[in-house]
Amino acid sequence: MRVLGIETSCDETAVAVVDGGRTIRSNVIASQVDLHRRFGGVVPELAARKHMERLFPVLDEALEQAGTSLGAIDAVAVTQGPGLVGALTVGVAAAKSIALSLGLPLVGVNHLEGHIYANFLVHAEIEFPALALIVSGAHTDLVAMPDHGVYRVLGRTRDDAAGEAFDKIARAMGLGYPGGPEIDRLSRRGDPHAVLLPLPMANASWDFSFSGLKTAALRALRGHEGDQSYLAALAAGVQRVVVEVLVQKTMRAAEVVGPKSVLLAGGVAANTRLRAEMDSAAHARGCRLLMPPPVLCTDNAAMIAAAGFYRLRRGQQATLALAASSDLPLE
Ligand code: KG4
Numbered sequence: 387m388r389v390l391g392i393e394t395s396c397d398e399t400a401v402a403v404v405d406g407g408r409t410i411r412s413n414v415i416a417s418q419v420d421l422h423r424r425f426g427g428v429v430p431e432l433a434a435r436k437h438m439e440r441l442f443p444v445l446d447e448a449l450e451q452a453g454t455s456l457g458a459i460d461a462v463a464v465t466q467g468p469g470l471v472g473a474l475t476v477g478v479a480a481a482k483s484i485a486l487s488l489g490l491p492l493v494g495v496n497h498l499e500g501h502i503y504a505n506f507l508v509h510a511e512i513e514f515p516a517l518a519l520i521v522s523g524a525h526t527d528l529v530a531m532p533d534h535g536v537y538r539v540l541g542r543t544r545d546d547a548a549g550e551a552f553d554k555i556a557r558a559m560g561l562g563y564p565g566g567p568e569i570d571r572l573s574r575r576g577d578p579h580a581v582l583l584p585l586p587m588a589n590a591s592w593d594f595s596f597s598g599l600k601t602a603a604l605r606a607l608r609g610h611e612g613d614q615s616y617l618a619a620l621a622a623g624v625q626r627v628v629v630e631v632l633v634q635k636t637m638r639a640a641e642v643v644g645p646k647s648v649l650l651a652g653g654v655a656a657n658t659r660l661r662a663e664m665d666s667a668a669h670a671r672g673c674r675l676l677m678p679p680p681v682l683c684t685d686n687a688a689m690i691a692a693a694g695f696y697r698l699r700r701g702q703q704a705t706l707a708l709a710a711s712s713d714l715p716l717e
């Protein structure tokens with residue numbers, strides 16, 4: 387089954403063609419970071435307008451790169467939410483018109499589910515039960531997944547998401563946007579133990595909280611602005627404590643869930659230290675850790691097509707009443 391995936395939940399206009407839920411024929415991503423950079427964050431109204439302008443050119447490019455045409459597509463999968471509702475609506479409206487005009491099945495995909503399914507694009511045999519850590523700019527969710535399409539949220543952030551914490555701290559440090567990759571890069575030059583920072587919410591709960599770390603980092607920054615070696619140490623320190631708490635809680639949940647696979651997902655899963663530390667912690671406990679390559683960690687439409695494929699296989703087709711939702715629960 388050849389699925390056309392469409393993703394417009396935030397600031398990436400993305401279209402992909404995926405065969406059988408696994409074979410990526412094309413995965414085109416038009417990033418809007420240059421547009422939003424000067425505002426230090428995504429401006430929802432501008433994002434929606436840009437999606438409107440770019441979606442069909444991106445679609446053309448995705449079809450061309452896949453060496454296919456709309457006539458050879460079997461189904462259309464689109465991100466329904468969560469995300470910016472105006473931005474999502476552009477993708478949902480486009481997906482509906484394509485499905486309606488070609489008489490194709492339509493499927494709405496949860497963006498977080500999409501992040502999880504990025505793993506299914508690259509790893510052949512993912513065994514259940516699985517435990518997924520979704521870490522993105524908007525979410526930090528620890529999810530038990532007994533089977534395809536079944537989700538039990540064990541813990542989530544009570545305030546800022548991990549990526550949001552990186553972005554806000556990076557912004558205060560005068561680094562580029564988005565901040566996560568900048569912190570990752572700068573950390574390589576700093577001693578992660580040089581600046582004293584609290585381990586965020588290092589208690590038994592499976593919930594996360596990163597706003598206290600943000601406050602501590604901003605306080606630590608005072609008087610050191612522009613000091614390059616201090617900034618590198620601060621970045622490395624922030625990255626160390628965020629990664630430590632993510633790894634600790636995931637491994638604690640793994641002891642209870644007993645997963646056959648641990649899945650890392652979302653933009654922050656591209657983080658070098660998180661990938662390395664989670665890998666060694668999982669290895670030490672005999673868990674199988676799977677993660678997508680960095681390009682499939684951040685927002686893309688191939689992951690939406692993959693998740694859509696499995697939804698269609700379960701008969702979960704959407705009607706033309708499908709509507710974008712800013713806070714769609716994972717279910
Ligand atoms: O999944 P994603 O592309 O969009 C959302 O669904 O939010 O995630 C974007 C987030 C941003 O906060 C960005 O700073 C973070 O992922 N990110 C990283 C890295 N690459 C992207 N954070 C830490 N290290 C990275 N290498």
Ligand code: ZN
Nearest residue numbers: 522653684685
């Ligand atoms: Zn995302």
